[in-house]
Amino acid sequence: MNRIVRKISNTLGVTNQPRKDSFLDPRSDFLVDSLTMTQKIQIGLGENGTVQRLCSIMEEDAVGPSENLPHPIFCEMLKLSDIKDENRFSAACWRELSRWIKYEEMVETGSSRWSKPHITLLTLQNLLQLKNSLRSCGEILLDVNADSFAVLADKITESWGKSASLSRAEIKQCKEILMAPKYHLIGSKFGSGKESSGSGNDSFYNLLEPLHEESIAAIAKGDKTYGTRSVHFNLLRKLQKDTEGACILIGSPDFLTYPLVQFVRLKTATVMKNLFEIPIPTRFLYILLIPKDHMARDSDTIGRCMGTLFVDEVFSHICYKAKDNLHLCYGIDEFLSQSTIVPAGRLSTQNRLEPHDNLLPQKRCFGGQPTELIRSLSQTPETEVKLHRTGKLFGGLVEDIKTKTPWYWSDFRDAFRGRITQTIAAAIFLFFANVSKIITFGGVMDHVLHKQMVNNNSNSNNNNRN
Secondary structure, eight states: OHHHHHHHHHHHTOOSSOOOOTTTOTTSOHHHHHHHSOOOOOOOSSTTSHHHHHHHHHHHTSSOOGGGSOOOEEEEEEEEEEEEOTTOOEEEEEEEEEEESSSEEEBOTTSSSBOOOBBOOOOHHHHHHHHHHHHHSOSOEEEEOOSSHHHHHHHHHHHHHHHSOOOHHHHHHHHHHHTSOEEEEOOTTTTOOOOOOSSTTGGGEEEOOOOTTOOHHHHHTTOOTTTTTOTTHHHHHHSOTTOEEEEEEEEOOSSOSSOEEEEEEEEEEEOOTTTSSSOOOEEEEEEEEOOTTSSHHHHHHHHHHHHHHHTSHHHHHHHHHOSSHHHHHHHHHHHHHTOOOOOTTTOOTTOOBOOOGGGSOSSOOGGGSOHHHHHHHTOOGGGSOOOOOOSSTTHHHHHHHHHHGGGHHHHHHHHHTTOHHHHHHHHHHHHHHHHHHHHHHHHHHHHHTTTOHHHHHHHHHHHHHO
16 A cells, blocks of 8 residues: 555655745745745734734834834835846846825836826735745844945845845845836926837936935925925925835846845934935835746735835834834734725726725724724733722722713713614513513412402501501
């Protein structure tokens, strides 16, 4: 029997060698592993649920330094590509594909303009790949001190050298890729678009020189002196004055044989030259480099998933408070638990849904539930208020009244606000429950007293008078 099993295994190509796992082998393909391994999504409002863990993370540093406080996020996604100059020399560069203020705007193919803001459609597969990439990247870079992108690139490649065991040559190549020029779209919407004079979209991209003296705060105050020389005045005016930037870099270098990923959070938001199309300070950076012609379409959609998460109210707060990559994975689980599923075959990720703010909730909470409800569900018996001996007359009753008084009127208001049908049903049930007892015991007493219940009551009253 064993010989037959071995023969079948050899025929099918099954080996006894253990597979490489993303959590153990940094050189394995974590994008493929997320599709072949079992994935767990933790949701729920229990004591050890994801929502409660996120609440504890947020409450730990509720009072802290100002640099740890959440800010509005402006996000951009750039993709690595080749560009040819007039001498037809090819060089690597980063081109802007999408940006997020509240919704996604994409660079229209073959055009020099942005698309209309639309809701990003994501797939569960790409979200799980993103989650697995964050979980498998080893140690993410949190609270990094860097005053320029060159310093930040050194720290990123150094972390890759340790976690992914890159050689010096590979580290140098990775840094050259990260330091490649960043090209942003300057379309007619910004007032400085160029006419197309060549093939492709190269003429629609210009290398920006950021104006460091400009600031969102100055524009928010109504200073219009920038309007005549800054092509980004209209975009800056849409942002809040304390907005910070999150940049996503997606690329497929020729020299890579396995994917690399890194998540970076700067300790202090810093303006970095040419990283964004507008002069805003950088706070977050997500980099995904994969081998050439390897899941290229997935890399773009994974970047779109990350951009959507960056501008999400809950996940952006988690990014500011996270202490390791596991906290970011909890944030993705929370996002998945509140996502709406579209039936298969009805929509594609290429479809664009225009937002309708009047149909959306005003503010998203952790797990879709108010914070007070989450705290009450996660409260343990040890933390609940218990009665204790006070040594005073009716002391326990007084303490109980003090505890219940704040909720006294809310109980009555809740009965008529949102729960009126339950209240009426409970009243009808209690009425019939009491009537049934009266009818039952009344009949028994009438039989035992030989139908003299009224006479007995009158006689007892007369005796009391005498």
